Amino acid sequence: MLKLDFSKSPDGLIPAIAQDYKTNEILMLAYINEESWNETLKSGAATYWSRSRKKLWKKGESSGHVQEVKAIFFDCDNDTVIFKVNQIGGAACHEGYKSCFFRQYNPKTREVSVIGERVFDPAKVYNN
């Protein structure tokens, strides 16, 4: 039985990369602790640890845009995982883009430009 190594980071968190299971597009990176790892395994839906809210964070709990985990990969050091997911709703980013990595950085100008695809208007999804 192989275990993830949560000991290397000062805060006991390791990164989890959510990747589209069909296209291999990287959707987002968030963090997991042991509790969220176990919850992900139990529920089959990607569950992270929110560093800002300091609590368990089932992705999509407010938007309905959950991530069904289709496959899990460990890196060689057992301190990073990939969740290959089916992103319900088509957008992982709370700003409405398919991927959180929707901006490309230009090393010459030191500016970013939006290259990603916007799937929804966040105001309509998150407002009450």
Add this chain to the structure above:
Amino acid sequence: MLKLDFSKSPDGLIPAIAQDYKTNEILMLAYINEESWNETLKSGAATYWSRSRKKLWKKGESSGHVQEVKAIFFDCDNDTVIFKVNQIGGAACHEGYKSCFFRQYNPKTREVSVIGERVFDPAKVYNN
């Protein structure tokens, strides 16, 4: 001019995901601080911060398997980057695999199985 936010992690490091610029395969995840970020921009070769050696780490400095950075993406919080790279030598992992994520985790058995492609024998590359 947009800046990365190195302040959220207790150790001042943010994750950088190296992704094959042609196939979108995730090759590895390592960490950068401001110094390694600047060095990456200057040299055009992915340069990380080694948490174990506590020093700047130009990927491939010992093996010759450097990563030419073809494009850079920021996430929505400016605290994670993707380096889309051309991996010289074809393998990012020090264990000789194309990707460090060469093992798939089976949630039922809690075991991993090797699914990745081995490109070189590490003993031949790193031994003196």
